[in-house]
Amino acid sequence: MSGVKGSVTPPPAVPPNVLFEALLRLGDDRLVLGHRVSQWCGHGPILEEDIALANIALDLVGQATMLLHLAGEVEGAGRDEDALAYFRDEIHFRNCLLVEQPNGDFGVTIVRQFLFDVYSVVMFDALARSAHPELAAIAAKALKEVKYHLRHSGDWLLKLGDGTIESHDRVQRALNTLWRFTPELFAADDIDRAALAAGIGPDLSAMQAQWISIVRDVVERATLTMPPDVPLRAGRTARQGAHSEHLGHMLAEMQIVARSHPGAQW
Amino acid sequence: MTSPGHAAAGLGAADLAAQAAALPVDGQWPLWEVFTQSEQGAPHEHAGSLHAVDEEQALQNARDVYARRGGVISLWVVPAAAITASSAGDSGPFFDPGAAKAYRHPQFYKAPRGVRVL
Amino acid sequence: MSDDPAAMAAFEARIANGESIEPKDWMPERYRKQLIRMMSQHAHSEIVGMLPEGNWITRAPSLRRKVGLLAKVQDEAGHGLYIYCGVETLGADRTDIIAQLLDGRAKYSSIFNYPTLTWADMGVIGWLVDGAAIVNQTLLAKASYGPYARAMIRICKEENFHKRQGYEMVSVLAAGTPAQKAMVQDAVNRFWWPSLMMFGPSDVNSPNSAELMRWGIKRKSNDELRQRFVNLTVTQAIAVGLTLPDPALRYDDATENWDFGEIDWTEFNQVVRGNGQCNQERLDTRRQAEHEGAWVREAASAYAAKQRASSTSVAA
Numbered sequence: 001m002s003g004v005k006g007s008v009t010p011p012p013a014v015p016p017n018v019l020f021e022a023l024l025r026l027g028d029d030r031l032v033l034g035h036r037v038s039q040w041c042g043h044g045p046i047l048e049e050d051i052a053l054a055n056i057a058l059d060l061v062g063q064a065t066m067l068l069h070l071a072g073e074v075e076g077a078g079r080d081e082d083a084l085a086y087f088r089d090e091i092h093f094r095n096c097l098l099v100e101q102p103n104g105d106f107g108v109t110i111v112r113q114f115l116f117d118v119y120s121v122v123m124f125d126a127l128a129r130s131a132h133p134e135l136a137a138i139a140a141k142a143l144k145e146v147k148y149h150l151r152h153s154g155d156w157l158l159k160l161g162d163g164t165i166e167s168h169d170r171v172q173r174a175l176n177t178l179w180r181f182t183p184e185l186f187a188a189d190d191i192d193r194a195a196l197a198a199g200i201g202p203d204l205s206a207m208q209a210q211w212i213s214i215v216r217d218v219v220e221r222a223t224l225t226m227p228p229d230v231p232l233r234a235g236r237t238a239r240q241g242a243h244s245e246h247l248g249h250m251l252a253e254m255q256i257v258a259r260s261h262p263g264a265q266w
Numbered sequence: 267m268t269s270p271g272h273a274a275a276g277l278g279a280a281d282l283a284a285q286a287a288a289l290p291v292d293g294q295w296p297l298w299e300v301f302t303q304s305e306q307g308a309p310h311e312h313a314g315s316l317h318a319v320d321e322e323q324a325l326q327n328a329r330d331v332y333a334r335r336g337g338v339i340s341l342w343v344v345p346a347a348a349i350t351a352s353s354a355g356d357s358g359p360f361f362d363p364g365a366a367k368a369y370r371h372p373q374f375y376k377a378p379r380g381v382r383v384l
Numbered sequence: 385m386s387d388d389p390a391a392m393a394a395f396e397a398r399i400a401n402g403e404s405i406e407p408k409d410w411m412p413e414r415y416r417k418q419l420i421r422m423m424s425q426h427a428h429s430e431i432v433g434m435l436p437e438g439n440w441i442t443r444a445p446s447l448r449r450k451v452g453l454l455a456k457v458q459d460e461a462g463h464g465l466y467i468y469c470g471v472e473t474l475g476a477d478r479t480d481i482i483a484q485l486l487d488g489r490a491k492y493s494s495i496f497n498y499p500t501l502t503w504a505d506m507g508v509i510g511w512l513v514d515g516a517a518i519v520n521q522t523l524l525a526k527a528s529y530g531p532y533a534r535a536m537i538r539i540c541k542e543e544n545f546h547k548r549q550g551y552e553m554v555s556v557l558a559a560g561t562p563a564q565k566a567m568v569q570d571a572v573n574r575f576w577w578p579s580l581m582m583f584g585p586s587d588v589n590s591p592n593s594a595e596l597m598r599w600g601i602k603r604k605s606n607d608e609l610r611q612r613f614v615n616l617t618v619t620q621a622i623a624v625g626l627t628l629p630d631p632a633l634r635y636d637d638a639t640e641n642w643d644f645g646e647i648d649w650t651e652f653n654q655v656v657r658g659n660g661q662c663n664q665e666r667l668d669t670r671r672q673a674e675h676e677g678a679w680v681r682e683a684a685s686a687y688a689a690k691q692r693a694s695s696t697s698v699a700a
Contacts, residue, residue, distance in 0.1 A: 035442060038450075041457050042438035043669070045677025046295070047431070047465050048316055048327040054458035055330050058451055065447045082446045106680045155322055162690065163683025170679070257503045258445040264561050266446045266503075266553070294479050295685065297472065314535070315469040317478065319688035331462055335542075353408055 018194040019132065020074045021094065022201050024084070025191075025239055026123075027067030028095035031085055032247070033116060034060030035254055036103055045106055052152060056113070059145040066138045086258035090248045091241040098181040100238070100247045107160055107170035111178055114153035115215065119185050120146040122210045123202060131199035154218050161222025172224050179227040186211070187232050189239065296345055298324040300332050303340035310342050318343075399600045404530040407473040415599055416474050418592065419529055420481075422601060423471045428485045428492035430464035432666050436500040437509060445503060452549050453506060459542050466535040473531045486671050488658060495578050497660030504557050504564070504571040510550015512572075512579040512617065518543050519613045520583070528600030551620065558624040572621070573629045580644070581652045583610040611641055618642045 038057040044050035068081035079087075098116060103109045124146055127139035160167040186208035188196075195201025219226055236242040258266075295317035301310035313332040318324035324343040333341060352360060391410055398405065405411055434457045441457065444450035468478045484490040495513055500506070521543060525536040557568035584606045587593050596602035618635075621628050632645030654660060 038441050038454050041441060041454060041461075042434040043673045043676075045673070045680035046317070047461055047468070048318065048331065049680075050434075050461040051334075051458055051465070052327065052330045054454055054461070055334060058454055058458070061447060061451050061454070065451075068447075085447055086445065105676065152326055155326070159319070159323075159684045159687040160680070163685075163687040164679070166679050167683030167686075253442050257443050261445070261561060261563060264445075264564055265556055266449050294477065295681065297469075314466055314538070315472070316465065319684040320691065323684070331465060351408060 021191045022195045023067050023071035024094040027064045028093050029099050030060040031064035032095040033099035056149050063142045086255045090251050096184050097238045108174040110156045111174040114157050117150040117153045118211050118214045121150050122207045126202035158222045161224045176227045180230045183232040184237050295319050298343045299346050300328040301342040302338045399528045405528050406530045420474050420476050423467050424481045425491050427464045427467035430460045432492045432496045434460045439500050440506050456546050463539045470531040470535045494655040495582050497655050497663045499662050502567050504568040507550050507553030508571040508575050510546050511554050512575050514546040516579050516582045516613050519609050523603040555624045572626050576628050614642050
């Protein structure tokens with residue numbers, strides 16, 4: 001899937017490294033999550049769901065491809081989306097902790113997906129108005145896809161939350177466990193502030209308010225309980241390269257063939 | 267559009283059910299028939315079927331299974347059980363055109379000479 | 385629904401006339417049973433077939449190949465689904481049919497019991513395995529049973545991209561680094577004979593063939609289809625500079641066929657009987673998915689039941 005073609009014209013106010021970092025964050029989130037979701041293919045709870053999850057994974061990897069392609073162009077060092085995806089080490093990845101968590105059971109996958117889908121919808125809705133035209137175009141296209149993803153994960157959250165006692169317990173546990181990764185989604189750092197100031201990135205604290213409102217609505221309709229607030233972990237975030245140990249194993253598998261044949265065409 | 271007729275042949279299903287391994291009975295999801303419309307003004311055509319527990323899931327699954335390649339602008343999903351089909355024995359009188367009933371054909375109606383009707 | 389001679393004669397006349405048999409039409413019990421068997425086997429093959437390729441999705445070496453492979457495996461799930469739904473029109477239950485697969489009673493295509501050992505296997509499977517399947521499927525699109533034929537038409541349209549993608553992958557590897565070229569040649573060496581076995585035993589040893597042909601479920605013999613596949617494929621291998629692991633391969637100017645060597649039917653029979661390299665693993669994987677998905681399927685059913693109950697009580 002090719003990236004947005006045409007010359008890259010960032011507004012003069014934004015330092016290129018800010019744009020590059022911002023694009024890596026967006027792209028890496030979707031690359032990692034798309035990879036995770038693709039692991040379900042052939043193992044889903046029912047055939048129809050194998051197809052649905054594959055669609056979501058395809059959309060996510062497609063979005064990642066466009067975002068990383070643009071990132072490579074912005075960087076201007078000759079790296080394309082494959083170079084970025086397959087030849088960076090984990091400390092250089094900029095995805096959040098939430099997406100690198102393992103799939104767990106279907107309940108964990110759905111909760112992870114739901115929390116991220118709400119975030120994506122709010123994010124791309126904001127980015128569709130980005131001052132950066134290529135980014136805005138990618139966001140507008142992605143917004144259509146992620147609204148559909150949210151329809152899917154939201155519906156499953158209702159069905160599992162308000163299904164059987166077992167399904168309710170499983171997703172409540174998943175929600176409680178994954179909740180600690182959510183503050184990081186809205187923790188603005190210098191990159192975020194610079195991107196916001198330049199009009200190319202979103203206002204994360206405004207996003208958080210929207211996010212929590214949508215999440216609470218679905219969680220409660222699913223007869224689930226909102227987990228207690230959890231503070232942001234101190235220190236560097238995954239967005240700055242401080243990942244969990246999960247990412248390394250995931251990347252080892254993802255990158256092995258490409259790295260075994262550097263420079264080869266596929 | 268063909269008639270789905272899923273309940274048509276009871277014998278085979280009974281055989282299979284009798285032989286089936288003892289997997290947990292997890293409430294088999296009902297069957298839905300899917301109809302797709304490819305462009306404005308075109309009729310909805312039968313595309314196939316799928317299993318889903320409710321309308322929302324049926325619609326989403328239909329979109330993923332039958333519309334992911336594009337070329338579909340509208341989807342209908344119908345519980346298979348809601349469809350009534352004519353039976354194979356309903357040939358002949360049930361479907362025969364009213365050959366003796368000339369009033370359904372344009373030739374029945376005469377127009378005055380020289381007047382263009384259509 | 386007894387198979388009386390008059391009804392049978394009328395039925396066979398319809399088929400000879402190229403008519404489509406639909407679910408509610410009269411059909412011999414044996415026709416129905418054969419179709420259930422064939423269609424189930426076909427659907428199972430699609431589902432199990434997701435696994436050897438699914439094995440490499442997470443290791444695809446470029447984003448383009450990653451989405452291409454994922455889309456292909458997704459299509460296979462879809463194909464299985466079309467055919468399972470087709471089988472259901474014959475009065476069979478998807479849950480029951482799947483139970484037969486999981487407890488080893490039902491068969492599926494033997495090719496999927498081979499392991500995928502390198503990335504090159506992905507290209508070779510698309511080229512050879514899907515290539516072989518297409519030779520078969522193009523004819524099934526004219527099967528006498530309507531729902532099967534219609535599912536096959538849909539499948540054939542989607543299958544074309546699979547084979548093209550596979551062959552493209554193979555040609556890129558064959559023209560690549562020495563390591564890539566060796567990788568793809570090795571994959572061909574492992575998959576060539578199993579691909580030929582996909583067409584089934586020689587017709588002499590195929591008991592069902594004659595009846596299936598008379599009933600429009602099978603259109604050409606196993607050997608004819610296999611020969612057609614060989615003729616197509618040898619040229620393609622030559623075009624990309626790959627050899628096929630058959631020293632007896634020889635072009636016959638008179639028949640315009642590529643003559644090929646003897647197939648090792650011992651290996652085929654072993655694999656078909658459950659003793660291939662991955663039979664156990666394939667079924668274990670499917671059983672695990674089915675088992676682990678039970679709570680999810682139950683939850684969805686329970687949710688829907690609750691919603692119906694509450695909307696009924698609201699209406700009342």
